[in-house]
Amino acid sequence: MKMVPTVLFILHLPPPVHGAAMVGQYIRDSKLINSTFDCHYINLTTAKSLQDIGKVGLKKLWRFLMLLITVFRYVRQVKPRLVYITPNSCGGAFYKDFVVVQMLKWMRCRVVVHYHNKGVAKRQNNWFEDKLYKVFFSRLKVILLAESLFSDVQKYVKLNDVFICPNGIPETLEVEAHAERCNAVPHLFFLSNLHEEKGVLVLLDALKIVKDRNYSFVCDVVGGETAEINVQRFREEIKLRGLDGLVLYHGKKYGKDKAAFFEQANIFVFPTYNDAFPLVNLEAMEYKLPIVTTDEGGIPDVVKNGENGLIAKKKDAVSLADCMEKLLEDKDLRKKMGENGYRKFKSNFTLNVFEARMAEVLEYIIACEDRENN
Numbered sequence: 326m327k328m329v330p331t332v333l334f335i336l337h338l339p340p341p342v343h344g345a346a347m348v349g350q351y352i353r354d355s356k357l358i359n360s361t362f363d364c365h366y367i368n369l370t371t372a373k374s375l376q377d378i379g380k381v382g383l384k385k386l387w388r389f390l391m392l393l394i395t396v397f398r399y400v401r402q403v404k405p406r407l408v409y410i411t412p413n414s415c416g417g418a419f420y421k422d423f424v425v426v427q428m429l430k431w432m433r434c435r436v437v438v439h440y441h442n443k444g445v446a447k448r449q450n451n452w453f454e455d456k457l458y459k460v461f462f463s464r465l466k467v468i469l470l471a472e473s474l475f476s477d478v479q480k481y482v483k484l485n486d487v488f489i490c491p492n493g494i495p496e497t498l499e500v501e502a503h504a505e506r507c508n509a510v511p512h513l514f515f516l517s518n519l520h521e522e523k524g525v526l527v528l529l530d531a532l533k534i535v536k537d538r539n540y541s542f543v544c545d546v547v548g549g550e551t552a553e554i555n556v557q558r559f560r561e562e563i564k565l566r567g568l569d570g571l572v573l574y575h576g577k578k579y580g581k582d583k584a585a586f587f588e589q590a591n592i593f594v595f596p597t598y599n600d601a602f603p604l605v606n607l608e609a610m611e612y613k614l615p616i617v618t619t620d621e622g623g624i625p626d627v628v629k630n631g632e633n634g635l636i637a638k639k640k641d642a643v644s645l646a647d648c649m650e651k652l653l654e655d656k657d658l659r660k661k662m663g664e665n666g667y668r669k670f671k672s673n674f675t676l677n678v679f680e681a682r683m684a685e686v687l688e689y690i691i692a693c694e695d696r697e698n699n
Contacts, residue, residue, distance in 0.1 A: 345441035415444035470602035471623025493679025504663035514590035519554035524596030530642035610670035613663035633666035
């Protein structure tokens with residue numbers, strides 16, 4: 326009987342629900358990955374809610390200490406051939422993950438880090454963090470979500486230590502979506518938790534411009550409240566711009582409730598200015614929606630300007646409004662881009678494709694590490 330290599334996965338799992346946690350859940354539930362490796366899982370998350378992210382407290386410190394003890398025990402017990410971890414790239418969460426990775430190295434583990442975020446390049450000019458990054462990335466293999474994200478870590482990582490593995494999502498539709506929507510008034514759709522960096526306030530500014538140019542629309546906003554923007558503030562921002570009745574906030578939605586908004590929408594809008602590889606764009610592609618988004622992180626590897634969507638300038642409400650107007654005016658263009666996006670989704674961004682890529686990457690890293698150490 327063939328012995329499968331043992332892999333310890335230290336990754337984010339929901340709650341809270343965000344991109345990295347959802348991919349962590351997909352990995353943990355993957356039949357392919359669990360049959361290819363002897364898998365063991367540890368939850369890296371110390372935040373229990375979206376509002377808890379970024380905060381420091383005694384409870385989170387205690388959870389972190391318990392995490393270190395758990396990691397230590399697992400490594401001693403299962404003796405993994407490879408440890409896979411999904412660290413944060415910067416800020417307070419990076420310091421926490423730095424400690425975990427250094428402990429793994431001290432225990433002589435082979436480590437691969439899988440980045441679901443970015444921000445290294447923005448912090449590398451700080452002398453203290455520069456030193457930390459040099460130590461952190463030493464003797465690491467790195468998985469990135471897109472080739473365009475290499476620039477974020479290229480100061481510290483050699484290209485031959487980098488592997489590209491785009492995320493994928495489960496196919497949710499039993500019947501292929503129709504690219505045309507029979508709405509008397511076009512529906513725009515924004516899906517994300519209410520973080521400013523996701524561009525939600527820029528979206529409101531752009532929608533005011535679109536309204537003032539006498540376009541008809543309804544914009545549905547779905548996502549959880551955050552410490553930055555709660556429901557009261559968001560509704561005040563809507564009212565401030567005179568968008569009452571045009572922008573509708575629906576809170577968090579999952580499953581069929583979320584699907585209903587994709588099914589109704591004509592255009593998906595996601596004007597983020599701080600993202601690595603947002604999964605929401607992939608969801609929109611499955612539903613054959615044209616996408617208006619930004620040239621941020623790994624998005625250019627997913628949304629090609631003029632092919633399956635339009636790229637607006639970051640933090641630029643006028644640019645965003647111009648893109649939305651172009652699609653509001655051209656029903657045939659919406660259909661064409663939606664069909665192009667769907668084909669791209671099926672070829673590159675389904676969960677099955679992701680699982681196969683991830684298993685292949687991990688097998689290759691283990692084989693490379695074996696050759697380097699023999």
